Amino acid sequence: MASAPLALTFGTPAAAQDAESEEDVMAMMAQMFPVEPLTPEEEARLPISQEIIDKMIPPGTLGEMMGSMFDGMMGPIMEMASKASSGDVAKSLGVSAYELDLNEKQLAEVATILDPVREERNAAIGAVMPAIMGRMMDAMEPSMRKAMTEAYAITFTDAELQDINAFFSTESGLSYARKSFTLASDPRVIGATMEAMPAMMEAMANMESEMEAATADLPPLRAYEELSPGELSRISELTGLGLEDIKTGMMAASEVSE
Structure with missing residues (x-):
């Protein structure tokens, strides 16, 4: 069951079904x-910036560097993903996770019944x-190397780049x-990031109320009834949606937000 989110996260056939939309x-x-x-001064700093980036990421090694990093992360991730979740089980059963009360x-047990080779699939x-x-x-890699080279040329002065390059030329x-x-x-x-997550979530606990307070003086989103025939026609023209579709959709969205 846990394989589903992994597959969705890292690519599914559906991701390639609408290439034009993706583009x-x-x-x-x-x-x-x-x-x-880039300014002429920044352009002039590109060669030394390139030297620095070549030392940080030797050409052709980004995949190898990230691969070793990924190897270190995959153990905990796969261990977590191998555990059945109520969301995955509920999705397979076609019900809401809130309808399940399972330890x-x-x-x-349910996940294994639904997918007997779940562990092999995850592995x-x-x-x-x-x-x-x-x-x-x-x-x-090519795009990243180019962007990082330009970013260094923009961010650092000639003297700073010389110092950085000199340091990177030492063994240490x-x-x-x-x-x-x-x-x-x-x-x-x-x-440490995971440990800090509860504190981060606590800091965000009042985010919704603070956002509401910040926009309290602004009028709410306009409801379907507040739009003129001309405005509805223009929305239809721009979106390609029929007037009835717009009405149905906006009414449904209004009910959900209440």
């Missing part, structure tokens, strides 16, 4: 992070994930350059 989403995501052209042992998925992630990193500096990129995956760092 639109990717284009929209790219537009969310517009970049300014961990009962969940595991197989876990075995291929490093290779899949490695290919993803290999595909991403080169070791740091290679290892710093994957330090975020150290079990201590990941564990």
Whole structure:
């Protein structure tokens, strides 16, 4: 049962069914992070920036670096994923998770009945994930190297880049350059993040009420009844939805939000 979320997380056939829509989403995501052209001064710093990035991520090694990092993370992740969840069991049974009142042992029994090879399935998925992630990193490496080179050229002055490059040219500096990129995956760092999660959630506990207070002086979203015929027609024209579809959808959305 736990294999379902893994498969969904790392790619499913459905992800390739609408290539045009996916390209639109990717284009929209790219537009969310517009970049300014480099200035002549920044362009001049690109060569030394490239030297630094080459020391941090030698060409062709990003997949290997990320693969070793992923190997260290996969054990705990797969152990967690191998446990049956009420959400997975409920999905297979076609019911809501709220309708199930099962303890961990009962969940595991139901999950095994539904998928007798659940553990083998999870193990197989876990075995291929490093290779899949490695290919993803290999595909991403040229763009990442270019972006990091430009980011260093923008962020640091000539003198700072010279100092960084000089340090990275030492034995200790080169070791740091290679290892710093994957330090975020150290079990201590990941564990500390998990330990801090309850405190983070507590800090976010009042987020909804604070957001409501911040927007209290603003009018609420307009309901279907508040839209003029002209506005409804324009929405229909822009979205391709029929007027009746718009009415039905907005009325349903209004009921859900109440």
